[in-house]
Amino acid sequence: MVGRLRDPRLEGFVHLFCFLWALFSLSQNVGLPHSVRRESENTYGGRWKYLTFINQILQTLLFGICTIVDFHRMFISAKKNSVSSRLLPLRDFIFSVLVFPVGLFVAVTFWTLYAYDRELVYPKELDEINPAWLNHTMHTTILPLLLIELVTCPHKYLSKLKGVVGLSIFGTSYLTWILWVNYASGIWAYPILEVLGIPGKAVLFSLSYLLMIGFYVLGEHLTKLLWGDFRKHKK
Structure with missing residues (x-):
């Protein structure tokens, strides 16, 4: 276990750095120019059709909450630290159920x-619009951010049933959303959905769901391996 190596000031600095990077990456994504080559972003649903964008929102939210919790702990006495104690369950839920499996x-x-x-x-053709470094901020650096958070501080996991249900609700909501976008506008969020028939889409959606559940279980296992069971709900 790595708990003995924890330093609240270092933890706060790491979270602040991750928050600023996530915020920068998100702002750069939002600041991309609209183009006929990215016409799907100008239509129904905008960037909210893309799981990459939603994941960037979730990561930014997570590290923002982590930074608030860290600074409250450093500068406010434990007796008055009600804000951070109330944010801890939200922080742990966002990381364990959403950010880790979805980001991975x-x-x-x-x-x-x-x-x-x-x-x-x-x-x-998107290479003419998106610089390579920006593509990596959206699809590559999100992975080391997950690993940094995994080893920086422990996160309390819900019971496996509740965690899987929470992730399933998120996944089902997103699937419903992109299906609705296609129904309302005729646009698929991802080119791969344009070339797959109904059976192919069903297989893709099923495999994607199983993969996300697998990543959730992996996150729980890695957290247990690094931090032990003392922070896990006993239910």
Whole structure:
């Protein structure tokens, strides 16, 4: 276990750095110019159709909460530290149920599809609009941020059933959203969905769900390996 190596000031600095980087990455994504080559961003749903963008929002929110908790702990006495104690459950939920499995899913699936056929997920013409470093802020650096958070501080996990249900609600909501966007506008959020038939889409959605559940279990296992069971709910 690495708990003995924890330093509140170092932890606060790391979280502040991660928050500023996540905020910078998000702002750069939002600041991308609209283009006919990215016409889907100008239509129904905007950038909210993309799991990459939603994941950036979640990561920024997580590290913002972590920074608030850290600074409250450093500068406010424990008796008056009600704000941080109330934020802890929210911080742990966002990381364990959303940020870790969703972030890992975004990074792994994007680069897997990119290596197989980039036109299925990130057409080559986007290179003329998006600088390579910006692509990496959206799909690559999110992974080390997850690992940094994993080893920086422990997170309390819900019971496996509640955690899986929470992630399933998120996944189902997102799937419903992109299906609705297609129904309302005729646009698929991802090029791969344009070339798959109904059976192919069903297989893709099912595999994606199982993969995210697997990443949730992996996060729980790694947290237990690094920090032990003392912070896990006993239910």
